[in-house]
Amino acid sequence: xxxxxxxxxxxxxxxxxxxxxxxxxxxxxxxxxxxxxxxxxxxxxxxxxxxxxxxxxxxxxxxxxxxxxxxxxxxxxxxxxxxxxxxxxxxxxxxxxxxxxxxxxxxxxxxxxxxxxxxxxxxxxxxxxxxxxxxxxxxxxxxxxxxxxxxxxxxxxxxxxxxxxxxxxxxxxxxxxxxxxxxxxxxxxxxxxxxxxxxxxxxxxxxxxxxxxxxxxxxxxxxxxxxxxxxxxxxxxxxxxxxxxxxxxxxxxxxxxxxxxxxxxxxxxxxxxxxxxxxxxxxxxxxxxxxxxxxxxxxxxxxxxxxxxxxxxxxxxxxxxxxxxxxxxxxxxxxxxxxxxxxxxxxxxxxxxxxxxxxxxxxxxxxxxxxxxxxxxxxxxxxxxxxxxxxxxxxxxxxxxxxxxx
Amino acid sequence: xxxxxxxxxxxxxxxxxxxxxxxxxxxxxxxxxxxxxxxxxxxxxxxxxxxxxxxxxxxxxxxxxxxxxxxxxxxxxxxxxxxxxxxxxxxxxxxxxxxxxxxxxxxxxxxxxxxxxxxxxxxxxxxxxxxxxxxxxxxxxxxxxxxxxxxxxxxxxxxxxxxxxxxxxxxxxxxxxxxxxxxxxxxxxxxxxxxxxxxxxxxxxxxxxxxxxxxxxxxxxxxx
Numbered sequence: 001x002x003x004x005x006x007x008x009x010x011x012x013x014x015x016x017x018x019x020x021x022x023x024x025x026x027x028x029x030x031x032x033x034x035x036x037x038x039x040x041x042x043x044x045x046x047x048x049x050x051x052x053x054x055x056x057x058x059x060x061x062x063x064x065x066x067x068x069x070x071x072x073x074x075x076x077x078x079x080x081x082x083x084x085x086x087x088x089x090x091x092x093x094x095x096x097x098x099x100x101x102x103x104x105x106x107x108x109x110x111x112x113x114x115x116x117x118x119x120x121x122x123x124x125x126x127x128x129x130x131x132x133x134x135x136x137x138x139x140x141x142x143x144x145x146x147x148x149x150x151x152x153x154x155x156x157x158x159x160x161x162x163x164x165x166x167x168x169x170x171x172x173x174x175x176x177x178x179x180x181x182x183x184x185x186x187x188x189x190x191x192x193x194x195x196x197x198x199x200x201x202x203x204x205x206x207x208x209x210x211x212x213x214x215x216x217x218x219x220x221x222x223x224x225x226x227x228x229x230x231x232x233x234x235x236x237x238x239x240x241x242x243x244x245x246x247x248x249x250x251x252x253x254x255x256x257x258x259x260x261x262x263x264x265x266x267x268x269x270x271x272x273x274x275x276x277x278x279x280x281x282x283x284x285x286x287x288x289x290x291x292x293x294x295x296x297x298x299x300x301x302x303x304x305x306x307x308x309x310x311x312x313x314x315x316x317x318x319x320x321x322x323x324x325x326x327x328x329x330x331x332x333x334x335x336x337x338x339x340x341x342x343x344x345x346x347x348x349x350x351x352x353x354x355x356x357x358x359x360x361x362x363x364x365x366x367x368x369x370x371x372x373x374x375x376x377x378x379x380x381x382x383x384x385x386x387x388x389x390x391x392x393x394x395x396x397x398x399x400x401x402x403x404x405x406x
Numbered sequence: 407x408x409x410x411x412x413x414x415x416x417x418x419x420x421x422x423x424x425x426x427x428x429x430x431x432x433x434x435x436x437x438x439x440x441x442x443x444x445x446x447x448x449x450x451x452x453x454x455x456x457x458x459x460x461x462x463x464x465x466x467x468x469x470x471x472x473x474x475x476x477x478x479x480x481x482x483x484x485x486x487x488x489x490x491x492x493x494x495x496x497x498x499x500x501x502x503x504x505x506x507x508x509x510x511x512x513x514x515x516x517x518x519x520x521x522x523x524x525x526x527x528x529x530x531x532x533x534x535x536x537x538x539x540x541x542x543x544x545x546x547x548x549x550x551x552x553x554x555x556x557x558x559x560x561x562x563x564x565x566x567x568x569x570x571x572x573x574x575x576x577x578x579x580x581x582x583x584x585x586x587x588x589x590x591x592x593x594x595x596x597x598x599x600x601x602x603x604x605x606x607x608x609x610x611x612x613x614x615x616x617x618x619x620x621x622x623x624x625x626x627x628x629x630x
Contacts, residue, residue, distance in 0.1 A: 001515065001516055001517075001518050002515075002518050005515045005518070009515065012446055012503060012504065012508075013503070015503075016503035033513065131410075149521045207530045299586065311499060312501055314499075315499045315501070316512075316516065317460075317484065317487075318458070318460055318486045318487065318493050318499075319487070319488065319493070319512055319560075320485065320488020320489070320513060320516050320517065320564075321484060321488075321516045322480070322481040322484040322485070323480060323481065323484075325484075367603050400455050400460050400461050403495065403499060
């Protein structure tokens with residue numbers, strides 16, 4: 001039998017039993033669409049998280065005090081002693097590394113911020129001019145903290161848009177904040193810049209912060225210890241070198257003790273990436289169960305079809321069809337159904353993806369390639385697998401008995 | 407052309423053995439017109455199925471064109487059926503979703519014959535059996551006589567050496583039955599070998615050689 005004739009014959013069968021064909025297409029389509037849509041949601045969540053980390057800044061290496069020996073434990077708690085503080089001098093010493101482009105020391109505290117009669121409590125960050133580039137911040141008005149020796153305190157500050165609006169009058173756009181004085185605790189700072197609206201970035205809402213020079217923050221919070229040092233490697237490839245340089249320099253400065261933890265953004269990102277990819281695979285797998293169900297439906301319908309078409313199968317045998325030809329005809333039918341269902345499902349899944357994307361535009365929903373390939377492949381494989389039994393049954397039919405039934 | 411020697415066929419029905427055929431010896435020459443008659447259950451249909459390679463005998467030897475086909479594997483049997491045998495059934499057995507033309511074409515499709523060659527043969531058969539106007543109609547839109555003509559054209563599409571007909575007129579009224587018999591006799595007149603099972607004596611009498619079967623054995627073999 002020629003391949004083209006085989007396809008034409010099966011096409012004729014599928015058209016001849018239209019309702020049956022539509023039902024199977026629907027079941028297959030729903031299965032494939034479910035896999036595509038669900039994996040698109042999972043992949044969207046993964047990309048969303050990855051992008052959020054990307055917003056932190058590129059090639060970021062974070063240094064924090066204390067050494068975590070066990071994953072998940074609070075640094076310093078397990079060893080039972082307070083780790084040595086990281087100082088501003090430690091931070092400046094990191095500039096010796098050739099792998100590091102820039103560093104920014106960071107102190108974080110909460111402060112009462114006053115302007116005239118208005119006041120609110122906000123997170124106060126102490127840092128240097130380079131903080132802006134490391135975190136990829138934009139300014140709406142004015143300029144960022146001035147360059148210069150970070151050990152010297154200048155009474156200037158940069159504020160978030162929400163802070164500006166609340167303390168210096170309505171309207172997030174043009175405020176009268178620039179050049180005004182702001183009181184933080186018992187110190188006064190002149191506002192030299194307002195940050196552009198950026199929103200949430202991993203727990204910190206940059207619209208609601210006040211940034212002051214690091215030396216000012218040290219005086220304000222009466223501490224010499226840094227909360228973090230943010231370092232930016234010169235390139236992605238330089239991140240491991242930057243990490244080992246930092247560990248080396250810190251050990252030298254801390255009398256041979258390794259009492260800081262160095263986190264690379266890549267490591268954190270990779271962990272999230274792994275978790276979310278696994279999650280996507282898992283929900284995709286659950287959706288694939290519906291494909292198996294569709295496969296069983298195919299088997300069921302095929303078995304009924306063998307019974308319905310007994311006389312036809314007997315006739316085909318009498319006309320000289322071998323058992324192999326009959327089997328092949330049933331397989332062709334199953335594959336055509338699966339292909340049709342897969343095409344329908346891919347279209348429906350893509351449509352669903354676009355629709356969810358309309359509802360949640362912030363999340364980049366898109367089905368990963370593996371899902372687009374695996375869903376139809378699984379659909380075709382299951383329908384072939386589940387048509388083995390009906391096809392065998394048809395091929396084994398005894399022509400005399402098949403024909404004697406009226 | 408057909409040589410049966412000591413053919414036996416036993417069915418088991420509810421634990422009992424039923425001898426549908428016992429020790430059948432039969433020689434059929436090419437170009438013969440043979441009718442097989444006998445009461446129901448006399449084994450005439452079983453004999454036709456054995457000759458048509460649809461059923462395997464439990465005993466004996468069957469030579470078709472000098473070749474022993476008794477123990478051929480199933481796929482080989484299918485090939486012999488395709489190339490040498492044509493079947494006509496009492497209930498036509500047309501595929502209901504295929505048109506008359508597609509039904510006639512079916513054996514050629516199964517045999518993998520080139521579409522151009524198929525069209526040429528189809529056109530000749532449609533003309534020969536007066537089906538040209540009905541070519542694109544489904545079996546449900548055809549009369550009984552037309553259906554049987556389609557079935558005969560289908561059986562002849564591969565140019566078989568032997569045409570086997572099982573009660574070809576059994577499901578038709580008298581007049582239409584006569585028409586179908588005329589068509590079959592024309593096939594025989596053209597040099598074909600025709601084996602016909604019937605229980606209508608009038609139809610059976612039209613054959614030159616008449617076989618009578620009783621209880622699975624040949625009880626009479628009249629040659630005109």
